[in-house]
Amino acid sequence: MDNICAVDIGASRSRISLAGKGLIYDSVSLIAVDVVSNAIKACGDAALELVHKSGGRYVIKTPFKGGITSDPNILAPYLHTLFHQIGLASPSKYKIGVAIPSRLTPLETDVLGECFKDVGAKTVFLVPSLLAASLSAGMDGLKADGFMVMLVGASRTEASVFSLGQMTVVQTLELGGSIIGDKISRLILDRFGLIVAADTVEQVKEHLISLLPRTKIRVADLWGRDARTGESRQVRVEDSVFIEEVVAIFNQIALVPSLVFSNCDAELVSDVSYQGLHMLGGTSVVAGFKELVEQRSRVLVALQSNPSTAVVEGIMSLMTGGSKVTRALSLS
Numbered sequence: 001m002d003n004i005c006a007v008d009i010g011a012s013r014s015r016i017s018l019a020g021k022g023l024i025y026d027s028v029s030l031i032a033v034d035v036v037s038n039a040i041k042a043c044g045d046a047a048l049e050l051v052h053k054s055g056g057r058y059v060i061k062t063p064f065k066g067g068i069t070s071d072p073n074i075l076a077p078y079l080h081t082l083f084h085q086i087g088l089a090s091p092s093k094y095k096i097g098v099a100i101p102s103r104l105t106p107l108e109t110d111v112l113g114e115c116f117k118d119v120g121a122k123t124v125f126l127v128p129s130l131l132a133a134s135l136s137a138g139m140d141g142l143k144a145d146g147f148m149v150m151l152v153g154a155s156r157t158e159a160s161v162f163s164l165g166q167m168t169v170v171q172t173l174e175l176g177g178s179i180i181g182d183k184i185s186r187l188i189l190d191r192f193g194l195i196v197a198a199d200t201v202e203q204v205k206e207h208l209i210s211l212l213p214r215t216k217i218r219v220a221d222l223w224g225r226d227a228r229t230g231e232s233r234q235v236r237v238e239d240s241v242f243i244e245e246v247v248a249i250f251n252q253i254a255l256v257p258s259l260v261f262s263n264c265d266a267e268l269v270s271d272v273s274y275q276g277l278h279m280l281g282g283t284s285v286v287a288g289f290k291e292l293v294e295q296r297s298r299v300l301v302a303l304q305s306n307p308s309t310a311v312v313e314g315i316m317s318l319m320t321g322g323s324k325v326t327r328a329l330s331l332s
Helices: 044-054 072-085 106-118 129-136 177-192 198-207 240-254 256-261 266-275 289-297 310-319
Strands: 004-009 013-018 022-028 031-034 040-043 058-061 095-100 123-128 147-152 157-163 166-173 219-226 232-238 277-280 301-303
Touching: 004 310, 013 310, 022 044, 031 044, 040 044, 040 072, 044 058, 044 072, 072 106, 095 106, 095 129, 095 310, 106 123, 123 129, 123 310, 129 147, 129 157, 129 166, 129 277, 129 310, 147 256, 147 266, 157 256, 157 266, 166 256, 177 198, 177 219, 177 232, 177 240, 198 219, 232 240, 240 256, 240 289, 256 289, 277 289, 289 301
Parallel strands: 004 095, 095 123, 147 277, 277 301
Antiparallel strands: 004 013, 013 022, 031 040, 031 058, 147 157, 157 166, 219 232
């Protein structure tokens, strides 16, 4: 089997998979930056560990706040550091498939390809995230019957109807899990004066955020750093603190399928109504979100078993020939 590498760089997490080895990297999209040289020294969990031990020499930064970046001054050093960190020091030996937003401009596409070539990659395929997600869902995009995939990522939500191997209509919304996370962080800071870590925010989303009818009060004890004194302390919070603030964001995201339908042929809308909608992405698993999308779109929603890793798995399926769909943009 050829040396094949699948890469999904997201605003929240970055994932890398190798053919024959599976997922070898799945970590937060954070970097440790040297305050003296401004050089990136580590990525992901390794960056957090380095900053913890450095005594102020390094600081944590979020390089991809709006998703995959087209700024070579950020992306190229990030890739260089990340590949060496995971032991992928010779990218030239691999065919690399990279997830991209479905509406990347030609200039952004060129810059992205050059960034991967700058770190030594010779054969690069850019794969729309929606296409990769559809492959992970097991859909056959070559059939005439239309089906819809909705990917709720960290920085954006994308949805499209697929037919005959093409995305016939694509709708994007610059809202996703990271926006919800930022709202939660701000609420905790404003109401309790507490600065919390990213994993604490994820725990709030998982355990306290529910869009289902409220039958009981959910509470959680959160640890963080006091914004005024810098000392660690704990607060007990109720779900009501967050739900009213984030439900408007979920409502906006839930309208995306209807926007796709408004630009689709009636025959394709009928196909999707029959086959249902496949929803992926980490935010898709929030309790009650599936039901909210069904209510807004009037279409049954199927949640995938691997919503967070669907994109990188779909790229690997495409690159290894496990999928019938071969449409991708080659930059080799």
